[in-house]
Amino acid sequence: MPRVLVDAAAVPADRGALTRYVDGLVAALHRVGADIAVACQRADAERYRRLAPSATVIPGPVSITNRAARLAWEQSSLPLLARQAGADVIHAPYYSIPLGSGVPTVVTVHDATWFAEADQHGPRASFFRSATRTAVRRAKRVIVPSKATRDELVRVLSADPTSIDVAYHGVDLALFHPPSEDEIRRAALRLGLHGQPYVAFLGNLDPRKNVPNLIRGFASAVKTLDKPPALVIGGGVHENDVDAACREVEATVRVIRPGYLHGPDLPGFLGGALVVAFPSRGEGFGLPVLEAMACGAPVLTTHRTSLPEVGGDAVAYTEPDADSIAGALGQLLASAERRRQLQEAGLARAREFTWDASAEAHLSSYQRAME
Template sequence: MKDTYVLDARTATPHFPGIGRYVKNLVQAMPPLLAAEEELAVLLDPQHSGQFVQEHVRRSQIVHLHAASSPFTLQQQWQIPQALRSLKPGNNALVYHSPYYLMPYFLATPAVLTFYDLIPLFFPHYVSPRARLLFRFTMRMALRTAQQILSISQSAAQDLAQYFALDPQRITTTPLAPDPCFCPQPQAEIERVRQKYGLPAGFFLYFGINKPHKNLPALISAYADWRTKAALPLVIAGAWDQRYPESKQLVAQKKLAEAVTFLGSMPDDDLPGLYAAATAFIFPSRYEGFGLPVLEAMACGTPVACSNTSSLPEVAGDAALLFAPDSPSAIAHALSQLMDAPTRLQMRDRGLQQAAHFTWQRTAQQTLSVYRNLVKNPAGP
């Protein structure tokens, strides 16, 4: 008989790219850490799991548990517990791990929940009052169901504990990490990406979505005020939400069309080369549950400047230039500092060291420790 840890991978779809990467990396890193009396089961939605199985979980030591209900349906409230019960007779202990707050809320099995951020509550203008109410209700249900919560940063853990009045002992910080593909790139790869997107020899880079908390207008305003004839161009990459046109409007208003380039979405395979091609990476976000792009850029050897708010100082350590995100002069000062070659070299070395502290093996080991503690004490702390 084995202890079985069930990782719910139903949200590992293109609709949830961040959660998909989280689940993928846990699935890849955890099996070598399992003891002989332990096994990992991956809960899959057969309608959407084909590619995920093919790419990430086709391994003999991983059990594939199929359940046809989506996280967005009521059916999961009885189908998932039924699927979990099917494992119980042949196993010693069972722990269920949901990487998303839409989950089965009536479980006889000890449960773990991964928490990312409170953006729908901290930035209420993103969503309708009905959606905020639904988020608050379903999050409370998830927190009531889970004996243990995994938070992707200490900052996010503090937000969660304060907002929902949780016992901090129920929360364990298990940081994210860059994918192994994010590393210093060969010159040939840098040139390939540069030519593909028509990039200049040197540029400042922002990568991320354009939602208001990302604070792109502040970066563009600071860049406009700071820019000189010798200044580097600014490249903005990442998925574009048409509901928030302010950044592009500001570029037009400031007459920056020749200096600011919007690349939009791009394949994951091009991201390491994009980071490595940049002279420096700028991340002005007002709030992040973790801020993974900061680590991705560092892992590629790119100097970083980022906001001094939420989780970003925790993630960046002393390896980034920090600035107040609502101060254009502070952002402009960071841009000026990054024009200095010795400063960039120092930040590059620090960034590589900082990024090396975050690995999926370490995160998987911390996650596994939470599972094992729940086996010993199913009621939690």
């Protein structure tokens, strides 16, 4: 079995999707007996020691909390750490790779919509397009979280499909689980709902997440209801027209924007919703859909890119325009039985995605990189 250095230094402080990927993978690699070292930011060192007691944890310098400094460290110092740790393979889990490591490198490319949907990403897209091109060309193996992402890399970059390995993400069932009544009550209290039912969205608010159309579709779906639910939009803020969409809706339509939600609140928030709506225009995987299903929430998403691979027959689908969202959401709000069916199907579907299975797929990729 190869000794692998996992570069976790890019993990941000907001504990978002990248964090859940690296944390879930590192813990699962430990469980399946992999020989790993983890390079990380100093603030994360103790967490990785807890997640993977058998791993060698290597804290980087304080300066790598700065993105530019981290990228420079990745090129200059990470290869040296790999040699010192006796690594056979470096795994770069976030697009960019060290170019002169002398050690086979495996890279995770999470998303290829940077190319076809560049206008939906904003100024970050140019960096990720460049990093992806370089990684696909220079890495020994490329790991992607879905067949849709693999196919898109082949289409837009003429990538060799035989060098790309699909490893689906898992879901942490200790964090994402059907909530207790107390967890639902606590989440609702913190959101100021006071017993009002709600539709939930969770994710960042960049343009491809399609939140403005969700707001417009929601407003149309509930406008004739005597006691309409609220729409709660949880997640960080990026440049977009979410504010403008909120101003468009009538005063009787309640839209709550609590910002970032902490991990312990997520089961109650997701599992307590009438519907979790995630009408994204495109995803590399769609972790919010999987996590909502694991919390027992009925999910509404789109047919775009990887989302049907995650949701299968266990979620409801809509086109991303506001009118379609209004129609699909209205049907779900009107049918408690349909929501119950989706809850049961979603829970069963979520159990199929485990981090241990993902870790085994990663180990196979590492082995191929050595060969």
